[in-house]
Amino acid sequence: MTSLSDIPVLAPRGEPLPGESPVVSAVLNQVMELLAQFLASGTAAALDLRRVPRMDAATYQQLKDALSTGEVTATVAADVRVEISETQYPGVWWVTHRNERGDIVTELIEVTEVPAILKSHVADMRAGLQRLEQALALPSSREGTPAPA
Structure with a gap:
């Protein structure tokens, strides 16, 4: 996984929108570059x-508002709770990992198909296949019960 410090942050193109933080503008430009890179090379x-x-907190909320929420959300309930939301930009995902107390442990913007x-x-798929088999x-515990139409 790449951190922001590993990827050069691009200078914002033009001036930030009125009231927009330069940090938000820089992150949005980085996301735009990563999305273009993904579409060109398939590199997530x-x-x-x-x-x-x-x-x-204000900059964080401004970024969250700028990306907004798209059509897909999911929650993974494993050792940690992971909340995934596609942003309004398909292929740009907001991924939040929370510990057992609900505190944010990691928060990422992922650029990928899924x-x-x-x-x-x-x-896990092999184990699932074995359980299904x-x-x-x-024998069915519902023998004699007609199958739904």
């Missing part, structure tokens, strides 16, 4: 929002 990337300099956390792992091998 992520920005670690916890490493963005001068990201105070965030890696949502992809099934082959080992076992379930189908057992």
Whole structure:
């Protein structure tokens, strides 16, 4: 995973919109470059929002508002809770990892088709197949119940 410090932050193109933070403008320009890079090469990337300099609460909210929420959201309930929201820009995802107390542990903007956390792992798929095979091998507890039409 790439952090913002690993990727050169591009200078904003033009002036920020009225009231827009230069930090927000720089992050949005970086996201734009990463999206263009992904479309050209298929190379996914992520920005670690916890490493963005001068990201105070107001700047954070301004960035959240600028990206907004798109059509897809998902929650992964694993060892940590992960909330995933596609932004209004397809392929740009806001990914928040929370610990058991609900505190934010990691927050990323991922540029990819589907965030890696949502992809099934082959080992999990094999285990799922085995459970399904076992379930189908057992006699149904609803024998005699007509199948739904």
